[in-house]
Amino acid sequence: MKLLTPEILEILEDGQLQRLTYAGLLAFHQDNAVWGANVGYRAMQAAGWALSHEQLWDRRGLFVVSAHPGPGVRDAIEFVTRCVSRKRFQLLDPHQPAVCNQHMQFRWWVTHYDRTVDVELKKGFVPAQFFDLLEQVGSDRETPSDSLNLEKLKADLTERLWDEPLTALFDLTASGKSAVLDRFACTN
DSSP states (O other): OOOSSTTEEEEEETTEEEEEEHHHHHHHHOSSOHHHHHHHHHHHHHHHHHHOSSSOOBGGGEEEEESOOOHHHHHHHHHHHOTTTTTOEEESSTTSOSSOOTTOOOEEEEEETTEEEEEEEOTTSSOHHHHHHHHHTTSTTOOTTHHHHHHHHHHHHHHHHHHSOHHHHEEEEEESSOTGGGGSOOOO
């Protein structure tokens, strides 16, 4: 799969080419978890690139396991793959709260028929300061500048997500079916 521009992602829907855009994702998401939507979209671009060497990936053959429970990430996965609505999506830990926190992973396993790619945001991409600010905002320890600093940091990280190539952002490991997927029954 070649990337036409960083914002465009190509995928098949029953053999028909779908050319998805970042603007389309934002219209689909319509929420305030834009940082998560950005990360999820770029992660799905990385998965698509890794799974489309011989033939462009097709939504009908996809199953996604996400270690990240956030609503922006989930919306990006649904927008690209339609796995959520087709019940071909699972959270690695379904009991984890759907909010960003320092204990979560920015990691996904995307299976296309019999091939799986493990997509993980590079360690250290999201600095500890991000999680510190998340804990401060809305708490009784919040300072007047915490919300502004968090939004600035999210904007800076988002800019990096779009400026850097996928291979600089994500560790990708392609294989046969993932051991993670063995935990989940795929019936659709």
